[in-house]
Amino acid sequence: MMQKHTILDQSFFNRDALDVARNLLGKYLVRSSTAWIRDGSSSLLTTSGAPIALLINEVEAYVGPHDLACHARVGKTARTEVMFGPPGHIYVYLIYGMYWMLNIVTRPENYPSAILIRGVGMFDGPGKLTKKLAIDQTFNKKILAPETGLWVEDRGVIVRDHEILTTPRIGVDYAGPIWSQKPYRFVLNKH
DNA sequence: TAAGTGATCTCT
DNA sequence: GAGATCACTTAA
Numbered sequence: 001m002m003q004k005h006t007i008l009d010q011s012f013f014n015r016d017a018l019d020v021a022r023n024l025l026g027k028y029l030v031r032s033s034t035a036w037i038r039d040g041s042s043s044l045l046t047t048s049g050a051p052i053a054l055l056i057n058e059v060e061a062y063v064g065p066h067d068l069a070c071h072a073r074v075g076k077t078a079r080t081e082v083m084f085g086p087p088g089h090i091y092v093y094l095i096y097g098m099y100w101m102l103n104i105v106t107r108p109e110n111y112p113s114a115i116l117i118r119g120v121g122m123f124d125g126p127g128k129l130t131k132k133l134a135i136d137q138t139f140n141k142k143i144l145a146p147e148t149g150l151w152v153e154d155r156g157v158i159v160r161d162h163e164i165l166t167t168p169r170i171g172v173d174y175a176g177p178i179w180s181q182k183p184y185r186f187v188l189n190k191h
Numbered sequence: 192t193a194a195g196t197g198a199t200c201t202c203t
Numbered sequence: 204g205a206g207a208t209c210a211c212t213t214a215a
Contacts (some may be wrong), residue, residue, distance in 0.1 A: 029204055060210070068211075079199060097196025099211050112207050116210055 003156035007146070013087035017061040017106040017113040018184065020137040024104075025188040026159035027152050028119045031133045052133065057188040058119030060169045061166070062103075065112055069175035069182075072112030082141045083112035083161065090150065092130075092140040097128030100136050102143065113139075118170070166191045 013020055014017055025058045032051035046173065082091045089159075091114050104115040117154035117181035123129040130136070133152065140183060142148045165187040172180045 032214070062210075071210080077200075093210090094196090094198055095209060096211050097198075097209090099196095101210060105209085118210085135193080169210070175207080 001186050007145070008152045008154060008155040010086060010143075012152075013104060013106050013144075014108055015087075015106060016051075017063045017115060020104075020106045021059045021061040021115050021184070021186050022164060024056050024059050024115060024152070025164060025186055026157040027056050028155050028157075029056050029117065029133075030054075030151050030153055031135070032092040032146065032149050033134070034078035037071075053128075053155070054121030054123070054133075055157070056117060056120050056152070057190075058117075058124065059186050060118055061106075061184040062114050062116065063184065064107075065183075067113075067175075068179040069169060070186075071111065071173035076112070080112065083114050084110055085141070088144050089146070090142050090144060092135065092137055093177075094137065095127070100130040101126050102130050102139075119187070132137045138185075159188060163189050 030053045089105045166183040
């Protein structure tokens, strides 16, 4: 019997970032585009308009203003204000002058926290997946939904606890010995 | 292992 | 306005 595909809405993301992070593993990131994508060499998107759905297999949680690795640690700025907004919205920023990072805002308004999507399908690395899916700053502050061209679906994949590998987050040494070592990176380890 | 890249933020 | 930093990737 065909498994129903459920689009995850704001209620899914209106929880603690650590809960959302674990539960995102095994869900599908779906990208559709009605627009023709110019850069065919680096993007998977075509003129066919068929959505691309990729299994989410690596994420990191940035849990709040007290998290010294979280961008929101210095308070609300032009860049981070989206994290202070409602859940289920998209936070995209540029890193190292080259790579767009895709994040999903968690928890209610005025509590800044988010999930960084680090790996989907065959793509490891947060910069690679945004390039392949043609995700850039134009998605910033938008809501995850079909009309945005980017959303998340539950397609019935069951992920058990022993299939989740937990490690410190990548590239956050600046956060100091405590927060840089928090086990807030989650990797789906299916064999 | 280190260069590349540019927005953002923290000082002046 | 200048300077440092940065939730990364690639080529070597």
